Amino acid sequence: MMGPEIERLVGLMARLPGLGPRSARRIVLRLMAEREQRLLPLIAALDAACQRVAVCPTCGGLDSQQPCMICADAAREPLICVVETVADQWALERAAVYRGRYHVLGGLLSAIAGHGPEDLGIDRLVARLDGSVREVILALPATVDGQATAHYLTERLATCGVSVTRLAQGVPVGGSIEILDEGTLALALSARRAAG
Amino acid sequence: MMGPEIERLVGLMARLPGLGPRSARRIVLRLMAEREQRLLPLIAALDAACQRVAVCPTCGGLDSQQPCMICADAAREPLICVVETVADQWALERAAVYRGRYHVLGGLLSAIAGHGPEDLGIDRLVARLDGSVREVILALPATVDGQATAHYLTERLATCGVSVTRLAQGVPVGGSIEILDEGTLALALSARRAAG
Incomplete structure (x- = not known):
């Protein structure tokens, strides 16, 4: 009993990665409650990205200029x-x-x-x-x-x-030894370096 | 270095309830990768909801018909x-x-x-x-x-x-007694009913 437009919107949102029906409903209600501040800018931004952003033919990245800013950066x-x-x-x-x-x-x-x-x-x-x-x-x-x-x-x-x-493999920065898997520990040990 | 369109879209998405920069980036990348199946239908659904859905003047619910389906349902x-x-x-x-x-x-x-x-x-x-x-x-x-x-x-x-x-207050269905707060336990106890 949400009305077909809302139902369709919630359904599409709920299939986005990391979202489900509950979070999609919450987002849709917020968008509907704040049309001017949230919904209209979001529609405009999705539209702009859809119209202008494409895959860079050189590197496969995404940008609105072709080749992308990174490929074009001398x-x-x-x-x-x-x-x-x-x-x-x-x-x-x-x-x-x-x-x-x-x-x-x-x-x-x-x-x-x-x-x-x-x-x-x-x-x-x-x-x-x-x-x-x-x-x-x-x-x-x-x-x-x-x-x-x-x-x-x-x-x-x-x-x-x-x-x-x-890339080097080993213990990530801030990583506790206790929670590391065996594979990482074995690699970090075999690739050890002189301390200091 | 994401390009201004993508950056703006990620920024708007990241401020939606339950989302943050990381989940917003993930959603935006999925939308850009599946334009026909996801991005275009989402834009259309947001647009339809924005154009048609309004607050019911009778009950304050949301619907595309006024009064809403529920208020109008005899x-x-x-x-x-x-x-x-x-x-x-x-x-x-x-x-x-x-x-x-x-x-x-x-x-x-x-x-x-x-x-x-x-x-x-x-x-x-x-x-x-x-x-x-x-x-x-x-x-x-x-x-x-x-x-x-x-x-x-x-x-x-x-x-x-x-x-x-x-609404009645008490132990929720499927709720374990162990994790209930004192207030709920006190209410559930004082409002107890004859068993069976």
């Missing part, structure tokens, strides 16, 4: 960081510790999901290695598929005249 | 259930245990928040008690403001020729 270092998702790219940008460019795979090699190299734009990555790029950094998840993809890329890029590196 | 019993929010109304409708109409206060009497009886449409509620309404059921939260509002309404409606009732 001040970026001649490095390419390979990430699985745009979310991973954003995390690196937020950390502000990397000043190179990116290649967003949009997935990982997976026999189960049926993703082959052609789905990840790897030819596009290879085409970018025109001699100006010094290093390709693999920032892929420490999962079976992530490591298989890193392994594939390492072999594939071996003859491209770039050095291929991976 | 098969509803001559009862009015007073709730704080539209969310409370929806919860009662979902439970499908009540077949009367509603009065949505849109808040509670609160000296701190500065809400008086005129903010809660109580004159509008009194005006609806034209002799056809048999009973007003107060379904207000068991908080200080909720109980103060229930007390005010009980006094105000005493001379209106309707019986005024409140």
Whole structure:
């Protein structure tokens, strides 16, 4: 008995990641209660993103300019960081510790999901290695598929005249030893360094 | 480095109830990745809700028809259930245990928040008690403001020729005794009934 418009809106919201019927209802009620301050600006922002934002043909990131701001930024270092998702790219940008460019795979090699190299734009990555790029950094998840993809890329890029590196693995900053899994502990131990 | 459109959209999403920057980014990326299936339908549904849904002038609920479907439904019993929010109304409708109409206060009497009886449409509620309404059921939260509002309404409606009732209080269905607060236990004990 919510009326068809509200019911449809709650249904669509409830299927967004991290939301369910309860949180969707709460959001919809807030939007309806604050139309001017929340609902209208949200519609306008969704519309603008829908109209203007597209996938960068060079790196696979998202931006309203093509190629994206990062690919177009001449001040970026001649490095390419390979990430699985745009979310991973954003995390690196937020950390502000990397000043190179990116290649967003949009997935990982997976026999189960049926993703082959052609789905990840790897030819596009290879085409970018025109001699100006010094290093390709693999920032892929420490999962079976992530490591298989890193392994594939390492072999594939071996003859491209770039050095291929991976992110270090070990104890995360602020991480308690007690809660770490065996795999991380084994890695952190075998890759230990001189203290001080 | 997300581009201004995406940044604005994430910012607006992150201020919705229950969301934050991380969940907003996740939702926005999913919307951008599935434009046809998710983003366009969501924009259309928000737009439809914004254009068509309004507050029912009779009960304070939300619907695209005025008065709302519930107020207009001649098969509803001559009862009015007073709730704080539209969310409370929806919860009662979902439970499908009540077949009367509603009065949505849109808040509670609160000296701190500065809400008086005129903010809660109580004159509008009194005006609806034209002799056809048999009973007003107060379904207000068991908080200080909720109980103060229930007390005010009980006094105000005493001379209106309707019986005024409140929801029963006690142990919720599926509720473990162990985790109940003292107040609920005291109420449940003093209102105990013959077993079987």
